[in-house]
Amino acid sequence: MKIGLRYLSAIILATASIEAANYTVQTVQSPANPGFTQLLGINNSGTIAGFDGATTAQGFTLTLPNNYTAENYPNAAQTMVTGINSAGSTVGIYVDQGGTTHGFTDIGGTFKTVDQPGTVFNQGLGINSSNETVGYSSATDPAGMTGQKAYSQSGGLFTSIDALLPSNQNSQAVGINNAGTIVGFYMPTTTTSVGFEDIGGVISTIDPFGSTNTQALGINSQGEIVGFYTDAGGIQYGYTDLNGIFTQLNLSSTATTINGVNDLGQIVGFYVDGAGNTDGFVGTPLPEPSTLALLGVGLLLGGFKLRRSRN
16 A cells, blocks of 8 residues: 555544454544544554654554554654564654655664665565565655555665566555565556565465455464455455455445554554544454353353354
């Protein structure tokens, strides 16, 4: 997904817990800017990465229900925190005072610019427990709208992901798990996108529900992939993909995006509400029906096992 300049501070609305698909969902709005909040990554401790603000991006990390910490690249005009790993190190995007967009990492409290050499635009979008990051750059367009090339980065060494993909207009690498599996998307035309998974240089495409406009945005250690797709009517849905089994999540009449997932299956993202605001959300998986039954009666005899229905 092209994460544009969108944006700080987050608090859970006390009355905003709902059930959707197989999750209990909590809506998150920023007290500083309740009209625009995006949640983009979550680690196994439940710490969330995100940002708020529709015009001036300010980054944060958040622990539910309302313990948030501002995180902004030093002296930057705007910052977006896009991913977080198990140690709490983060990856993100900042815009300097001159208007140039850069990738960055914050590892153990030390900020570092992460820009591919020879490029004029960078965004850092995912990080794993080894501090490997993924993102994309443009060598020709300072606004980053054309010539996007997906890459991975480790220890300052950049590896092209775009070179592995079919011919495309633009590509972005957005998520990476601890095994080094990478997900993202490429654009075969200027108006369509296709999700991809890169396992050791072997590329497979991701196409939920027959969509021709799909983006894969996050992946956990179990290989569960999250993102969004758009149907023929132009409605955008979030999805999860576990071993090729897709589950749809729809929190909006127009647009829902799942951007991150941790190893517990918790998801984060954002959606457009009825008032036109962009709200963040956290989804916690509901217990399997079989688990609920066991909790209710203590013990089941006969060996019947119920499976959760997936779309």
